[in-house]
């Protein structure tokens with residue numbers, strides 16, 4: 001029967017990565033996606049930028065919008081201190097099912113366990129419920145990597161729900177490709193944000209891409 005791309009990625013992890021070793025899970029996915037089939041993981045080049053931002057912010061609370069197969073979830077979770085609270089939202093139940101198994105293979109299922117850390121459903125439905133559901137006041141770091149049409153509306157929703165504070169950092173993937181022009185326009189013209197972009201490339205390709213870093217200053 002037909003095996004989906006996400007299932008082939010999971011099989012590559014289970015075949016080539018060592019249980020309990022997050023770095024081997026990341027390496028197995030990157031090898032599969034650079035040698036066999038392209039997939040929309042953030043990839044190793046942008047992943048190293050993500051790692052440096054996570055290490056610098058050293059967040060106690062993290063929100064990831066868009067889990068997909070859990071590649072960036074594993075990268076982020078493996079850098080967090082044990083007390084950190086990490087929530088990742090995934091709309092697509094099939095992606096969420098694979099991500100749970102990839103996170104478990106990396107041995108991080110308790111690290112991202114804010115019951116349930118991997119939340120299935122629309123970010124716009126979940127963002128207003130995060131405070132009371134997870135006992136989180138504000139996020140130190142938000143990684144936006146879901147549908148680009150929702151970057152701006154979800155950022156405004158997080159502001160309205162009081163989930164962002166002075167010093168919160170938003171890091172957005174794909175602001176060039178597929179692109180989130182309304183988001184970039186809004187944050188660049190807002191006095192609330194200090195924005196900066198990291199030049200990089202679309203995962204597993206030579207196409208130009210940026211990771212868009214936002215520090216909230218007010």
Ligand SMILES: Oc1cc(-c2ccc(F)cc2)cc2nccnc12
Nearest residue numbers: 040041066145146147173174177178
């Ligand atoms: O990193 C990404 C890349 C792409 C993507 C798809 C097709 C292309 F041709 C180029 C880029 C889509 C994404 N959707 C959600 C989250 N991240 C994405």
Ligand SMILES: [Mg+2]
Nearest residue numbers: 042145173174
């Ligand atoms: Mg992306």
